[in-house]
Amino acid sequence: MATLAEPQTDFTRLPDMDESVFTAPLKRPDHVGEDWLEPKQTEYDSEDDAIWNDLFARQMQVLPGRAATAFMHGLEKLDLGKGGVPDFGELSENLNKLTGWSVVPVPMLIPDHVFFWHLANRRFPAGNFIRTRETFDYIQEPDVFHDVFGHVPMLTDPTYADYMAEYGKAGWKAMRYNRLKALGSLYWYTVEFGLLQEKDEIRAYGAGILSGPTEVVYATEAESPNRIMLNVDRVMRTDYVISDLQPTYFVIESFEDLFRQTVERDFDKLYRNLGPGFTYANTAVIDIDYVVNRGTLEYTLRGGRGSGAAPV
Numbered sequence: 001m002a003t004l005a006e007p008q009t010d011f012t013r014l015p016d017m018d019e020s021v022f023t024a025p026l027k028r029p030d031h032v033g034e035d036w037l038e039p040k041q042t043e044y045d046s047e048d049d050a051i052w053n054d055l056f057a058r059q060m061q062v063l064p065g066r067a068a069t070a071f072m073h074g075l076e077k078l079d080l081g082k083g084g085v086p087d088f089g090e091l092s093e094n095l096n097k098l099t100g101w102s103v104v105p106v107p108m109l110i111p112d113h114v115f116f117w118h119l120a121n122r123r124f125p126a127g128n129f130i131r132t133r134e135t136f137d138y139i140q141e142p143d144v145f146h147d148v149f150g151h152v153p154m155l156t157d158p159t160y161a162d163y164m165a166e167y168g169k170a171g172w173k174a175m176r177y178n179r180l181k182a183l184g185s186l187y188w189y190t191v192e193f194g195l196l197q198e199k200d201e202i203r204a205y206g207a208g209i210l211s212g213p214t215e216v217v218y219a220t221e222a223e224s225p226n227r228i229m230l231n232v233d234r235v236m237r238t239d240y241v242i243s244d245l246q247p248t249y250f251v252i253e254s255f256e257d258l259f260r261q262t263v264e265r266d267f268d269k270l271y272r273n274l275g276p277g278f279t280y281a282n283t284a285v286i287d288i289d290y291v292v293n294r295g296t297l298e299y300t301l302r303g304g305r306g307s308g309a310a311p312v
């Protein structure tokens with residue numbers, strides 16, 4: 001039986017989580033309810049829309065031939081390039097017809113158990129704000145461009161859409177086992193930085209890769225990073241970097257493969273065997289790995305982003 005999530009859980013309402021599962025409890029802003037949803041999407045001005053359009057145009061210079069076909073189809077199906085920041089209501093209507101998902105506006109950060117709850121109910125929480133010209137090239141917090149452009153097109157793929165909902169259902173269980181770091185690593189190496197073997201090519205499907213211009217090229221073509229076939233046990237034991245290009249990416253054969261590897265396995269056993277910390281460094285290649293490319297790690301060894309090293 002699939003045990004990524006606890007089968008008896010009622011996902012229609014938020015659980016009572018014991019305080020001890022929160023490392024840093026967030027203070028709920030006065031204007032949001034228990035669900036942490038913003039009353040409505042921000043109203044964007046013409047400069048905000050122009051920033052969206054420029055970011056969109058920049059990505060379209062690098063994505064064809066590097067982004068997963070499912071992602072490119074998703075952009076088209078949702079008409080995300082029609083100009084300006086997309087309206088979440090319209091987007092949700094279109095997405096709902098395809099896979100039952102919607103997009104909902106949230107403050108910048110929401111608690112983990114609320115995030116999981118929205119995913120389990122096929123609602124993708126997206127940040128309202130859009131970056132400025134000053135932070136055009138790099139922002140640490142995900143904005144509406146990262147969340148909508150990066151994540152939402154993949155939700156038009158039925159198998160991927162199911163994976164995301166199952167991931168949400170898995171969250172509360174990981175919290176109760178105190179294995180949120182491990183589940184977070186799975187999210188990081190799939191939803192944010194996942195690569196896909198498509199025919200003979202490596203393509204990107206992770207939103208962290210697809211929403212910026214540099215990592216798209218680096219992740220799919222550079223010699224520095226390791227590219228290793230996804231193994232869920234291994235990935236959940238692997239550390240990652242938050243504010244730089246990844247030294248290692250994990251590659252899936254297909255979205256069906258991703259779904260099978262995660263949803264159809266015994267997570268109780270896995271969680272019992274995992275330690276609370278990570279076992280493997282993010283640069284490690286270990287003997288059980290099925291390696292697609294062993295990277296030179298040149299970019300990382302030269303010091304990464306802060307050093308001015310070229311992403312080669």
Ligand SMILES: [Fe+2]
Nearest residue numbers: 142192207208
């Ligand atoms: Fe993201």
